[in-house]
Amino acid sequence: MTQRVRAFDRRRPLVWDVLVTALYVLAALVDASGGWRNTAPDTDVPDWLVFLMSVGFSVPLLWRRRHPMAALAVMVAMGLVSNWSGAMLQAALIQMAVLFNVALRLPLRTLGWAGLMMTAPLVVGTIRYPADSWDQRIIPNLWAYALVALLGIAVRSRQDYTRALEERARQLEVERDQQAQLATAAERTRIAREMHDIIGHNLSVITGLADGGSYAAAKSPERAAQALEAIGTTSRQALSELRRLLDVLRDDAPAAAERSPQPALTDLARLIDGVRAAGLPVRSKVSGHPDSVAAGRQLTVYRVVQEALTNTLKHGGPEATATVEVSYADEGVTVTVTDTGRGGPQPSPDGGGRDRGWDRGQGRGLTGMRERTSLYDGTLEAGPLPHAAGGWRVHLHLPKDTEKP
Incomplete structure (x- = not known):
């Protein structure tokens, strides 16, 4: 299911962003209907301002991936108004979703600026309504921000590592294909060289024997018969060598085909005798x-x-x-x-x-x-x-x- 959701997000990122944003807008508006008064130092904040701040905290979430710092700036501005007015809306927690995307997508040095921006509303709220000590109002939120930032960094590192593995696998596939192409080209060259040597030599010998046999046929039938016999021997030898070469190329070739002996120096005498006969x-x-x-x-x-x-x-x-x-x-x-x-x-x-x-x-x-x-x-x-x-x-x-x- 997770893989399917990620695949859908890659294909249609705007659809996913709209769905997530709509969910948070709904949650913020539900809190703005009256629940915010349960934790607010000042419950006399106008409803229209609460509504405006709730929308300001949730709607910028739509741009959390494309422009995370701009979205965070709008939310921080809403946070300053919220803490100064005394509403202190719980919708301000949506900022952490944007902070996660800052850690995930932007250079790490940007996290420092993001942290300073998000700390400003906390300081304003603590100064404006000092009912609780500053460590109870600021420190827990800073810990939450730090954990969200670390989570974004961890996910980012994992993604970078996965991309590096995929790129390495792609490079290995390319290298494997290149090696296969080089091996194929080398094998083609070797086969072409062998066939040229086998066919070219034996056909030249057969041509010489045939020319000599036709010349001697009228004067010496015995020499013509010897030439024909030599032509037959050379042809059979050429066919045997070609068959050995082609057997190696077959996928189902027996192991014996690969062990068939190649010509060696001991065969030079027979080679020279065949040329003499031609x-x-x-x-x-x-x-x-x-x-x-x-x-x-x-x-x-x-x-x-x-x-x-x-x-x-x-x-x-x-x-x-x-x-x-x-x-x-x-x-x-x-x-x-x-x-x-x-x-x-x-x-x-x-x-x-x-x-x-x-x-x-x-x-x-x-x-x-x-x-x-x-x-x-x-x-x-x-x-x-x-x-x-x-x-x-x-x-x-x-x-x-x-x-x-």
């Missing part, structure tokens, strides 16, 4: 042992070599050759992939040409390689071979993993 002569040289290289770094090395050879297949031209050098040392792993390709220009939308270097530098492949390298604080260099008519060089260095398991 028609690209590749020489490889390996120094050291990959035993100390973590799985994540092995995948990065594998994908960089894969992307470099795929670019040579796509852009290197029919006479291109490639060299892959992998070195494992104490300071980390180093990979260098070079080729002798001279890929011809490709038409651009404005009718001009663009060479193989432009394609390699601006495509998704190089971006993916740099992203993978940055994950392990490595360095990647990719560009045309210096002092050569053609060719391309990709150089990768991943420092040794210094994190302890």
Whole structure:
């Protein structure tokens, strides 16, 4: 019920203010009908003045929340008249409702002025009608004012604390949403990178095998059959990797899908053999042992070599050759992939040409390689071979993993 009343007050504050004010106006007028004489030092105060003071004590309550000090000033003026005249109306107690709102809504230093204002009528009444001692007339009222002010401060502190908690909860929700968006964007990037590496490489190999098979079909049917067999093997491998990747994305994916092995350095030989089968002569040289290289770094090395050879297949031209050098040392792993390709220009939308270097530098492949390298604080260099008519060089260095398991 309390929550409903507060909700109604937030939606229609004027309605609640009118109801509360009407209640106090009614109570003040009932007392003004004759009950005030039971406690008044002077019962000969005119009825019209009593009525006016009763209205002056109760009606300003309507503005207790929007203009509490103005409402209190009107009530204090009525209190001065009431105590000076000897009526000393009990309606003066309505001032404490306004004092509560002063403590609740205005700066705390305003409470001092409010207290001085409310004390003035008490002093006037004590001086005007000194029948009782000053401590019996003033001290109890000051204690009541202090308790009301403390109650307003307590409610105010509670409201401030609640608002701070709500704001903190809102900020945490915003941060949670931002973290979720960042995680989603990072996962999308990772998936796009994986799919580019898987699809791009395998399609390039299949294209090379198909071109070689069609060329050899007329002269050597056996070579064409070997090309078709290799195309089937590569296609099945691509489908298997895609299925593994897509299984991880399913909500109901089994745990085994997440434990499916990623390509490692031991798979480099098979990767190079597949590129050779597609028609690209590749020489490889390996120094050291990959035993100390973590799985994540092995995948990065594998994908960089894969992307470099795929670019040579796509852009290197029919006479291109490639060299892959992998070195494992104490300071980390180093990979260098070079080729002798001279890929011809490709038409651009404005009718001009663009060479193989432009394609390699601006495509998704190089971006993916740099992203993978940055994950392990490595360095990647990719560009045309210096002092050569053609060719391309990709150089990768991943420092040794210094994190302890």
